[in-house]
Amino acid sequence: MERLVIKFGGTSVMDAERINKAAQIVLEQSAEGVQVVVVVSAMGHATDHLIALAQDVCSKPNARELDLLLATGEQAAASLMTMAIGRHGGRAQCYTGAAAGIVTDDNFGDAHIRRIDPRSLENCLRQGVIPVVAGFQGVTEEGEITTLGRGGSDTTAIALAAFLHAKRCDIYSDVKGVYTADPRLVAEARQLSSISYVEMLELARHGAQILNPRSVQIAIDRGVQVRVRSTFSPEDPGTLVTDHAKQRGHFTSMTCDTKRDCLAVSLGMPTSDSHHLRRFRSSRLHWKNSTVKLFAATGVDVELGNLLKHDPRIMVFGVDKKHADKAKALVLQASNGIRNLSAHVETDLACVSIVSGENNSAIEVEAILTLTRSNIPITFVTRSSHRFSLFVPTSKMHDALNALHNNRVLLAKAA
Numbered sequence: 001m002e003r004l005v006i007k008f009g010g011t012s013v014m015d016a017e018r019i020n021k022a023a024q025i026v027l028e029q030s031a032e033g034v035q036v037v038v039v040v041s042a043m044g045h046a047t048d049h050l051i052a053l054a055q056d057v058c059s060k061p062n063a064r065e066l067d068l069l070l071a072t073g074e075q076a077a078a079s080l081m082t083m084a085i086g087r088h089g090g091r092a093q094c095y096t097g098a099a100a101g102i103v104t105d106d107n108f109g110d111a112h113i114r115r116i117d118p119r120s121l122e123n124c125l126r127q128g129v130i131p132v133v134a135g136f137q138g139v140t141e142e143g144e145i146t147t148l149g150r151g152g153s154d155t156t157a158i159a160l161a162a163f164l165h166a167k168r169c170d171i172y173s174d175v176k177g178v179y180t181a182d183p184r185l186v187a188e189a190r191q192l193s194s195i196s197y198v199e200m201l202e203l204a205r206h207g208a209q210i211l212n213p214r215s216v217q218i219a220i221d222r223g224v225q226v227r228v229r230s231t232f233s234p235e236d237p238g239t240l241v242t243d244h245a246k247q248r249g250h251f252t253s254m255t256c257d258t259k260r261d262c263l264a265v266s267l268g269m270p271t272s273d274s275h276h277l278r279r280f281r282s283s284r285l286h287w288k289n290s291t292v293k294l295f296a297a298t299g300v301d302v303e304l305g306n307l308l309k310h311d312p313r314i315m316v317f318g319v320d321k322k323h324a325d326k327a328k329a330l331v332l333q334a335s336n337g338i339r340n341l342s343a344h345v346e347t348d349l350a351c352v353s354i355v356s357g358e359n360n361s362a363i364e365v366e367a368i369l370t371l372t373r374s375n376i377p378i379t380f381v382t383r384s385s386h387r388f389s390l391f392v393p394t395s396k397m398h399d400a401l402n403a404l405h406n407n408r409v410l411l412a413k414a415a
């Protein structure tokens with residue numbers, strides 16, 4: 001029999017009424033002759049409340065103790081969802097991450113799933129019972145409870161779909177699917193019928209909360225079909241995340257976040273003397289390569305950027321805020337060969353990203369012109385094969401996103 005993993009996010013299980021509505025969706029799917037596995041997030045903002053509570057008790061709670069506390073949010077939801085399925089005539093049984101066989105490393109607060117022993121869930125399914133698994137958590141080899149990072153119930157669901165060989169993983173949320181931008185930020189955003197894995201990964205990594213980036217990576221690695229859909233409009237087919245997404249023009253969706261700073265490095269002044277200039281260029285290249293390697297070796301999350309007006313003396317990087325100080329220290333440490341090197345971190349920036357089937361210069365030019373016309377200063381840009389990101393002042397993030405989304409030329413290209 002085919003299997004389907006269904007995950008409900010926090011808003012979908014916010015109160016008793018919504019839990020009952022979600023339970024009915026589970027039973028409707030199960031009535032279609034598939035084996036259903038359910039994954040739930042904590043109710044509403046339960047995780048935020050638990051974090052705030054821990055911080056009230058102690059300003060810097062220990063990660064191990066915090067994980068034990070946070071895992072209770074999803075456990076409460078799983079238990080209640082199991083009761084609701086029972087109330088509507090189904091047979092269900094709830095599982096913690098540990099009881100579902102989800103084994104992780106011991107990186108408390110942001111643990112990675114190492115393996116899943118699916119025997120308990122297989123047993124449950126064999127008996128015709130619906131397993132309801134608490135998302136966002138696992139257990140170390142030593143039996144310690146861990147959590148998988150914010151939004152980690154998506155990871156639980158997609159990893160379970162992979163290990164249980166499910167035909168698909170349905171992620172039920174409070175929006176109908178993946179849109180051309182966050183519909184809460186852009187009123188004109190439109191729902192997509194499908195999106196490719198790689199585009200979804202770029203969106204998730206650059207602020208689109210709808211799916212957790214690690215969950216998308218697992219879907220890619222294990223070939224899991226994912227459907228993003230709404231608990232409140234379950235008849236809507238939602239958005240399919242797959243490798244055969246409908247080909248559009250250039251732009252698929254836009255996103256924004258404030259997770260990154262700008263690390264600007266000044267490499268001193270080259271003289272106009274051609275010999276010195278050659279030497280400067282060669283040590284610049286050498287410095288760039290060794291610094292990028294150093295970042296990778298130390299796990300610092302950075303991306304090389306470009307200024308709109310090229311200046312050979314300045315290099316810019318987009319760096320995860322959590323790593324900014326470390327990145328600056330590494331840059332200064334690796335200054336060998338370059339005299340007068342200095343570095344500074346610029347904060348208060350937002351990164352607005354255009355994700356597309358294939359990034360190209362036409363999109364880049366149009367995006368830069370659009371923001372310039374709207375008097376929005378661009379600090380620097382970064383790019384990948386499917387994304388073009390523009391760093392703007394945080395206060396201009398919303399305007400920039402809307403100006404780009406409403407640009408007719410970009411829209412025409414997206415048609």
Ligand code: ADP
Binds near residue numbers: 174182
């Ligand atoms: P859940 O609690 O169900 O896990 P999340 O809050 O994590 O839900 O994710 C859903 C939210 O993602 C939506 O309410 C929406 O505001 C936001 N979002 C961001 N970008 C997009 C997008 N491109 N398409 C749809 N929703 C998006």
Ligand code: ASP
Binds near residue numbers: 042154
């Ligand atoms: N409850 C967790 C969080 O709020 C996990 C999740 O919702 O996916 O981050």
Ligand code: MG
Binds near residue numbers: 154
């Ligand atoms: Mg989520």
